[in-house]
Amino acid sequence: MNWSNTAWQTGSPIYTQITQMPFIRELISGTLAPEKFTFYIAQDSLYLAGFGRALSLIAARAQHSAHALEFMRFAEGALMVEQALHAGYVQKLNIQPGVPLSPTCQHYTHYLLSQAALAPLEVAMAAVLPCFWIYKAVGDYIYAKEQLSDNPYQDWINTYAGEEFGQIVARAIRVCDEVAETCTPAQHQAMTEAYVTASKLEWMFWDSAYKLEEWPV
Numbered sequence: 263m264n265w266s267n268t269a270w271q272t273g274s275p276i277y278t279q280i281t282q283m284p285f286i287r288e289l290i291s292g293t294l295a296p297e298k299f300t301f302y303i304a305q306d307s308l309y310l311a312g313f314g315r316a317l318s319l320i321a322a323r324a325q326h327s328a329h330a331l332e333f334m335r336f337a338e339g340a341l342m343v344e345q346a347l348h349a350g351y352v353q354k355l356n357i358q359p360g361v362p363l364s365p366t367c368q369h370y371t372h373y374l375l376s377q378a379a380l381a382p383l384e385v386a387m388a389a390v391l392p393c394f395w396i397y398k399a400v401g402d403y404i405y406a407k408e409q410l411s412d413n414p415y416q417d418w419i420n421t422y423a424g425e426e427f428g429q430i431v432a433r434a435i436r437v438c439d440e441v442a443e444t445c446t447p448a449q450h451q452a453m454t455e456a457y458v459t460a461s462k463l464e465w466m467f468w469d470s471a472y473k474l475e476e477w478p479v
């Protein structure tokens with residue numbers, strides 16, 4: 263069995279819980295409070311800036327040029343989305359520059375950056391995989407469930423349920439599987455643990471937006 267099959271199976275209870283979160287339910291029904299979506303977009307733009315840099319770090323560390331190139335493209339994609347989708351929304355939603363990272367956004371972004379910089383390469387790659395895979399699955403789930411013709415969050419839904427993002431996700435999974443081919447069971451285990459940790463942080467990210475999370479002090 264490919265490493266990615268094990269990872270998906272291990273992480274699937276977390277994915278299922280994400281689909282049941284109020285943030286996701288309300289995105290589907292179009293009833294999500296605008297301030298929650300605005301909070302999410304503001305934090306996600308900060309997240310994408312860190313995520314893109316984590317992907318660049320992994321590209322620099324990749325052992326094979328083909329994998330380095332893939333991660334450079336992923337990094338470019340993340341930063342382009344940050345600029346395009348978010349520049350549009352940031353204007354439309356009137357998000358002010360200089361919004362500080364929420365505690366969860368800081369936790370997630372810095373987890374990815376530290377894994378990218380310091381963890382064994384295969385673990386770093388596994389740590390960023392939920393950002394692709396869970397988003398694709400959640401995007402498809404929302405797209406399949408929603409019934410509104412005028413959902414205010416349609417642009418966002420289309421980005422992650424789209425075919426283009428699906429192909430990027432398939433490539434990220436493939437690189438992880440190629441790297442995992444030459445890894446030991448202990449390395450596979452470490453990869454799966456990083457995958458599960460990042461999946462939990464995905465859950466926390468939606469939750470923090472729904473709660474409009476603030477620093478306690």
Ligand SMILES: Cc1ncc(CO)c(N)n1
Binds near residue numbers: 309310394467
């Ligand atoms: C928190 C989060 N995870 C994943 C993605 C998709 O790359 C995103 N935009 N935001």
